[in-house]
Amino acid sequence: MALDTTSWVWVVVGIVVVVLIVLLLTGRRRKAIQQKRDESHREKAAEIRQKAQNIELDARENEVRATRARADAEQAQVEAARLKQEAEQKAAAASSLREDVASHSRKADAIDPDVPSDRDARTDARTDDARTGDTRIAQTEDDRMGDARMGDARTDDARTAGTGDIRTDRDAGTTDVRTDRDNPRSGI
16 A cells, blocks of 8 residues: 555645644633633732722821820920910919008008017017926926936025026927026016
């Protein structure tokens, strides 16, 4: 069986046609796969772009919030400064009012005959000192014994002489003898 040349030509043509058909089909398939891959990449890119836009919007919102917070903080500082200034003004006004009240009280005290003046207060204090001096002399026998134990001989000397005013400070445990140079029996 020998094949003649025309049959060989038909066999080669048939093989070429089959190869072309296979290549054509695989080429279309590759294109379809490439198109699907490209479409998938396009969708992923669109999703990434959408996420980036959402992140950009979030960033802008955060910037707006931060700007608003800064503005609120500055407003609060301005308000605090205003309130501080207002408080200082009110404190100064209150101090001025207190000074006015004190001045009015002094004027009223100066005019009022029932209020003792400083001069009267000094003479009253001297009178009170003289009265308390008399009561200080009236110590109990135990206090006198305590004074004698402390070795304070001035108390006994002043009592026997009768020329001085004996004042005892019970807290300190000391005795002070005072005499008036001009009038030794005056008591002060």
